[in-house]
Amino acid sequence: MxxxxxxxxxxxxxxxxxxxxxxxxxxxxxxxxxxxxxxxxxxxxxxxxxxxxxxxxxxxxxxxxxxLSWWTNCGRGDVARNATGYPQFIGLGASFDSDLVYRIAEATSIEVRAYYNYFVAHHERINIHRGISCFSPNVDVFRDPRWGRGQETFGEDPFHAGELGYIHVKGLHGKDPRYVRTSSGCKHYILSGGPEDWPVNRHKYDPKARL
Structure with a gap:
């Protein structure tokens, strides 16, 4: 909290x-x-x-x-703007290059912050995809291709996803000891890691009923 x-x-x-x-x-x-x-x-x-x-x-x-405006997507660049676009996480994961992941996250956060500063200076409404609260990185483990969103993850290995997720967070936050350039919010852990309706709908699953 x-x-x-x-x-x-x-x-x-x-x-x-x-x-x-x-x-x-x-x-x-x-x-x-x-x-x-x-x-x-x-x-x-x-x-x-x-x-x-x-x-x-x-x-x-x-x-x-x-x-406070939540929900700016910073996973592959500031996707809601005419900003620099980068490969999906699955491609970055295949690079095994943590420095590359860091530099992409850092560049993304600079552009997100720049747009935010522009909107504030021009008294524009700060809403979805205009704030500095990033719903990134995606640290789900790509465990089932039927999910359909595996391209948003760093891959199937939990350690690898965790290491690159950590680096991505560091890049988004910046190096200032007191203030963050943008804030990160890791998603979705295991909730989104599999098919939507097999064997049951993940949004309606009741673990207590299985006890």
Whole structure:
């Protein structure tokens, strides 16, 4: 929860270095600011911020938090823009080149951040595919070709996918010790790793019924 809400803290509108409240004080560390902010949020506010994964999380006006746009796809470049396009993950995985994966993620994050800065400067609405919250990398394991989205993964080996996924995250975040250039969100783990309806629909599977 703390790490997810850290993204929210990154977009809090703060005009002064020393705010009246600890979470507004940009001279404090992230842990102190996040802990203070979470204590001031209601359970409903926390739930809404963490549950709005497609589109926008609403603002929390009494805390000075603006809306946050989720869901920018950064897996093969900033795909929703006229930006540089790169090979699918399955091709990058076949390269076995972690430095290449890092440099592609780094270049992607620079373009995503540049577009975001442009939209903010021109007062354009920040919504899907316009923010800096990347739904990348895809760390699913390509275990069944019937799935249909295997090209989005680094391959069938869990270690290999994990190593390249880690490198991709590092490239998206950047090297600043305090701020991230873009935020990453690894997806989908094992949920999307197989056929949609075999042997049962993955969206309706009830493990308790199998006990």
């Amino acid at each position: 703390m790490s997810a809400l850290l993204v929210v803290v990154c977009v809090v509108a703060i005009d002064v270095a020393h705010g009246a409240l600890p979470y507004q004080n940009t001279n404090l560390g992230w842990d102190a600011r996040v802990d203070d902010l979470v204590r001031r949020m209601t359970l409903q506010e926390i739930q809404v911020q963490l549950a709005s994964g497609h589109g926008e999380s609403p603002p929390i006006k009494h805390l000075g938090i603006k809306n």
